[in-house]
Amino acid sequence: AQRVTQPEKLLSVFKGAPVELKCNYSYSGSPELFWYVQYSRQRLQLLLRHISRESIKGFTADLNKGETSFHLKKPFAQEEDSAMYYCALFTGNQFYFGTGTSLTVIP
Amino acid sequence: EAQVTQNPRYLITVTGKKLTVTCSQNMNHEYMSWYRQDPGLGLRQIYYSMNVEVTDKGDVPEGYKVSRKEKRNFPLILESPSPNQTSLYFCASSPDRDTTGELFFGEGSRLTVL
Numbered sequence: 001a002q003r004v005t006q007p008e009k010l011l012s013v014f015k016g017a018p019v020e021l022k023c024n025y026s027y028s029g030s031p032e033l034f035w036y037v038q039y040s041r042q043r044l045q046l047l048l049r050h051i052s053r054e055s056i057k058g059f060t061a062d063l064n065k066g067e068t069s070f071h072l073k074k075p076f077a078q079e080e081d082s083a084m085y086y087c088a089l090f091t092g093n094q095f096y097f098g099t100g101t102s103l104t105v106i107p
Numbered sequence: 108e109a110q111v112t113q114n115p116r117y118l119i120t121v122t123g124k125k126l127t128v129t130c131s132q133n134m135n136h137e138y139m140s141w142y143r144q145d146p147g148l149g150l151r152q153i154y155y156s157m158n159v160e161v162t163d164k165g166d167v168p169e170g171y172k173v174s175r176k177e178k179r180n181f182p183l184i185l186e187s188p189s190p191n192q193t194s195l196y197f198c199a200s201s202p203d204r205d206t207t208g209e210l211f212f213g214e215g216s217r218l219t220v221l
Contacts, residue, residue, distance in 0.1 A: 009147075036210070044197065044212040086149060093157060094165060095140065095210070099149035 002027050004089050006098035013077045014106045021072040021101045023061075023087030032090040033070040035061055036097075039083045047072075047085070057081070077105045109134045113198050113213035120188055121221050128183045128216050130198030136211070138201040139181040143167065143194040144215075150197065156181055188220040 003026040013019045025031055035047040048056045050063040050070060061072045070087060082105045087098040111132045120126055132139065140155035142165075152165030156175040170192055172184040181200075185192060195217050199210040 006149075034209075043214055044199075044210075046209045049209070093163065094155060095142075095152050096166070097142070097150040097152075099147060 002089060002091060002094070002096045004087050004096050004098040006085075006087055006101050008101045009099065010102050010104070012104045012106055015079055016076050019074050019077045019081070019103065019105075021085050021087075021103065023070045023072065023098060025068050025070065025087075025089050025096075027068075027089055027091065029091060031063070031065075032092075033061075033063055034088045034090065035059070035070075035072050036086045036088055037083050038086070044086070077103075079105050079107055081105050109211075111198055111200055111211050111213040113196075113216045115216060116214060117217050119219045119221065122189055123187050126185050126188060126218075128185075128196060128198075128218070130181045130183065130213060131179050132181075132200040132211070133179065134200065134202070134211065135178065136200035137178070137203045139175065140165070140199050140201075140210070141171070141173065141181070141183050142197045142199065143192075144197060145194050153183070153196075185218075188218075190220050192218065193220045194218060 005024045033050045037047040038044045059074045084100050084102050086100045089096045114129045137158050141153040142150040144150050151167045153171050154173040156162045197215050198213040201210050
């Protein structure tokens with residue numbers, strides 16, 4: 001069965017420190033993976049997708065099919081990165097979201 | 108402004124009283140879907156629609172109905188709401204299969220069933 005796991009419910013880091021939000025998935029097909037973010041009082045929005053291999057707001061995520069992971073990383077966290085982050089898997093018709101990680105960047 | 112609009116944003120109702128949460132998008136998107144967000148469970152897909160007149164069950168469809176008579180609208184219907192349907196609901200749309208993955212979300216509808 002398809003599943004997305006985000007093991008950390010809460011994550012706190014100091015400003016300027018590296019941050020890594022973990023995501024593991026379970027899917028027998030070819031995965032399409034995404035990170036969505038929800039800032040305070042804003043709508044959920046796409047942060048990045050693995051297929052475009054881009055860096056958005058300093059964040060990157062690499063798909064590791066061997067480890068079935070899609071961890072989100074940023075070398076230097078900023079206060080404005082504080083938000084709720086969701087990893088998501090798309091199977092061609094259905095979306096599966098993880099339970100989310102709430103990131104707090106401490107000034 | 109291009110967006111997904113949900114109504115109502117907040118609703119308190121009683122068990123068994125039918126209700127509809129509307130969702131409308133003005134971006135000519137083909138794909139639309141509904142999610143519920145619960146503490147500790149993240150977002151779970153209720154129903155989705157790949158195009159007009161095509162709807163399918165997501166992970167948690169029990170107790171819900173949807174329809175897609177027009178491209179822009181995708182209402183969520185609770186025929187006989189129960190307290191376990193108290194949740195925060197999100198509607199989202201996506202352009203088409205080639206760009207699917209970028210979901211555009213509504214602001215959410217917080218439903219309380221007493």
